[in-house]
Amino acid sequence: MAETLIGSEIVKLGADIKAKIKSGNKIYNFTIGDFDSSIFPIPNKLKDDIIEAYNQGHTTYPPAEGILALREAVSGFIKEREGLEYSSDEVLIAAGGRPLIYALYRAIVDKDDKVIYAVPSWNNNHYVHFVEGRHQVIETSRENNFMPLAEEIKPHIQDACLIALCSPLNPTGTVFKKEELEKICDMVLEENNRRGEDEKKLYVMYDQMYWTLTFGDCQHYNPVGLRPEMKPFTIYIDGISKSFAATGVRVGWALGPQHVLSKMKAINSHVGAWSPMAEQHATAKFLSESHYIDQYFKHYKKELSERLQLIYEGFQQLRAQGFSVDACAPEAAIYLTIQLSLVGKKTPESKLIDNQSEVTSYILNEAKLAVVPFYAFGAPKNSDWYRLSVGTCKKEEIPEMLILLKKALEKLT
Secondary structure, eight states, X not given: OGGGOOOOHHHHHHHHHHHHHHTTOOOEEXXXXXXXTTTSOOOHHHHHHHHHHHHTTOOSOOOTXXXXXXXXHHHHHHHHHHOOOXXXXXXXXXXXXXXXXXXXXXXXXXXXXXXXEEESOSSHHHHHHHTTOEEEEEEOOGGGTTOOOHXXXXXXXXXXXXXXXXXXXXXXXXXXXXXXXXXXXXXXXXXXXXXXXXXXXOEXXXXXXXXXXXXXXXXXXXXXXXXXXXXXXEEEEEESTTXXXXXXXXXXXXXXXXXXXXXXXXXXXXXXXXXXXXXXXXXXXXXTOHHHHHHHHHHHHHHHHHHHHHHHHHXXXXXXXXXXXXXXXXXXXXEEEEEEOOXXXXXXXXXXXXXXXXXXXXXXHHHOEEOEEGGGGTOOTTOOEEEEEOTTOOGGGHHHHHHHHHHHHHTOO
């Protein structure tokens, strides 16, 4: 199994970028779903609480499910912000979202079980491979903002055990519309009512790691908030990584039915995927700071939104000027979906650009712009859509990046 794992395309691209930077090139690196902490630091209050927790000696093993204070704080935070009722026994803490997703796949998916997931999406293809499940891939389109539709999922649910959903979506920065998520929920409820008592139920993994980061009139919806009957079949993946630019702090949580979380806890306890004790104590204290959190979100979301909007408008101007590029209007998260339709064009050296890998290389070499192709997220190799992340973006560099991109596009024939 290990020898058949597919290497990360993002890691490969990252190696090229590092080599160019090391040789003296300035690169506009919009590849990583992370933050430059000098631009987007974690909240000062959270940082102070972490330091205080270490000073108080919180450096031992935490309980496998997470400390009670944090599980209670998560319960209160989710109730206040999303209106969801989850007791502390329905909360599982881990070192970020990844070990929770892995544990969920391990807990629910047996060998040859069918998992439904859309592409592009983050790492579902790899997790299904890990557990030797059957891939049921839904290829999404720009027309639906790259979000899967109930009608696309429905033909495949009869023998599926898991539907993996994410909103706001990594890599697109787009969200489920209320009506579409309601249709998916109703479909899952109908399917589970059809199944007998001895049959495995159809579960939904709902990755909402970016749910606090919506912009303008865009609104986040979730399954249990729309259909309370979905609670026994929904496992949320969430945490502070993206909400507070705290990817390295490693505090994530799952919300869900206790019988599923207990299995996930057992799996995580064997691989030691606990969130650090001091960070747990600090996060428990911080999540009750509603006024401070509101202030932080106001500034943080404004800065993210401005960057996304500036780049989106720049791409629309390039498109209006006749260049083969496009972008989806930003809705949420730290990502912008951009299109680079350059296959078939010739470089100044009269070299034909044959595929998206060559498009990625050309844009990196000529425009010094590094973005991630959607095929790194399971989409077809010929997809001309890309993820652009603004977590490390300096606002003042956006105009010069767009100028260099325009010059690179002008060289193509």
